[in-house]
Amino acid sequence: MPALRIEKLRKSYGALPVLKGIDLSVENGDVVAIIGRSGSGKSTMLRCINGLEPFQEGSIEVAGHRVEGSSSRLRELRKEVGMVFQGYNLFPHLNVADNITLAPRVVKGVPRAECDALVQQVLSRVGLEEKAGAYPDELSGGQQQRVAIARSLAMKPKVMLFDEVTSALDPELTGEVLKTIAELAEAGMTMVLVTHEMSFARRVATRTVFMHEGRVWEEGLSETFFSSPQTPELQSFIAPNLN
Amino acid sequence: MAYQMNFTPVLARAPELVEGTINTVFLSAQSIAIGVTIGLAIALIRVDGPKWAAAAGATYVEAFRNTPLLVQLFLIFFGLPYMGVRLSANTAAILAISLNLGAYSTEIFRAGLLAIPRTQIEAGLALGLSRLQVMRYVIIVPALRIIYPALTGQLTLTLLGSSMASAISATELTLAAAKIESQTFRSLETFLIAAAIYIALTFVFRAIYWLIGLWLFRRKAPPAPVLVPLLERQPEARI
């Protein structure tokens, strides 16, 4: 069973169609990069996957859960599907450790005694062991984003979704976040990333998907995808990015 | 015991209610005109005036914002004669309410003036405008736009607060209602009608503020609209 299967997904805002029939399948251990121009629907599709955006037609199945129905069913899904946002969205009133342990404690009932170990474990995966007591506004953007990744990891997700997680960062800070994601990929995490970082997609993603006008326009293994684009739209999209 | 509502004796006094309503409108409008002028003047002094004047302005603001309007009315109406100043109830009411609004609107105007970026002032000065001209042409309208919701909210509170002038027997709606109540003994009916009139007045005043806002912030620059190219008359070109 694939980790994620999207079939005939359609969504519109009022009369404006955003997703016009998406089919996509992601296997366990896959790292799939989604690229495309802004307005192509890539972030909207990602937000549909964990139920943040409602959609009108089609079906999504992720980590064994169908995206549908009541909020309690969506919560079961979200326990196993992590999401990292462009704007980090850390909780500003909680320190790093509390940001990380809030959901494990109140959603999964992890006892306090185990929380310290959990914090250390996930922070070491993002290289921020010494920041457990810091507040979000004391951290750089890159550090905040790595904490957001650690917060998501603490729920031990089966699938992780990344929504343009480096777009809000200064160029010199994107490297540390991309390195963290690359390490997760090596460890076998199933991930779907919406990104603008072409060379990163080429290097780290097993497959790359090009979205255009609300459709999956072209997809393929990353090695061949960038070197031999099939459609003129993809050719013109990646031309300025890759030499 | 079941209470039978009976509005007839109150409605029979409609002329007094109408007169009270008109008096309330005049009392509020005069107080608003004077109070806003005071507020704008003292805000300018607090932002840009000499130190001693700014300090005096701050003292006035804090004194009036941290005491009840009712006590201000009593002090001005009953207390001032002690200092040789005898005012009619209506004049005392206008004075007290204006000073009260003046204190609140000072702080509102000041927040607006401080919200305008320094670069706007510098740009104006760099074009050779005087400080006063910068204030008049560059700062006032955008500052007013920022604070407009807060200011009109305060003006609504002033309208409602004018009801307290009845405590010194200034002629306005609440005094008229109190008189009708004491003669008809129809308390609930009288004050329900008074409440309805105040609610209606509030919405009328708000509609007027809204229209003034449209005129202040959306309309094209008045001079020679025909000569100005259409593109330059887009709303976002105006401040």
Added chain:
Amino acid sequence: MMDSFGWPGVEFLFRGFMWTIGLSVITFLAGAFFGLLFALGRALGPRWLRFAIGGYIQLVQATPLLIVVFLAFYGLSFVGLYFPPLAAAAISLTVYATAFLADIWRGCIEAVPRTQWEAADSLALSRMQRLRYVILPQAFRIALGPTVGFMVQIVKNTSVTALIGFVELTRAGQLLNNMTFQPFHVFLTVAVMYFAACYPLSLSSETLKERKSASSTH
């Protein structure tokens, strides 16, 4: 008994002042209780509830406090419920404070960015958990300054109950003035007492607002 304004007069006013403080505390506690319920209902409730609470806020905020106080005191006693001045005062002031606090706090709840809801959402927190652990703690910080600022209004609003004969500070001033005929001294002292209660609140409200805006620039 008292024919000129002196120390006994100040003592008399001070007893009224204690009633002003007491009535303010009652009003704030009751107003905060209902105000929080109304703010939550207005920000997060079903459509009909939001509409009803919005209507309540609109109507109360368009009615003079004095009229609300008169309605409670004269009006309701005719319906067969006699309200002693203290009860009429507390009820009408609470009705008023509830509307304003609900409006202030709704704004604070809505000032927490949408992205915070989403982040909590994608961590599988339930609606109540999101409110309790993520939204309300942040809204609380935003609300501190405006709430303390509104306490100043509550203290000043209690003066209106003088006009239904509840003997708090302003009514005590009227009574003392009737005995001494020294309105300037009496009402100036009354004003000073109000100022002593309100100014510290105003100052701390400003400090809290500044601290919030300083921390939000990080």
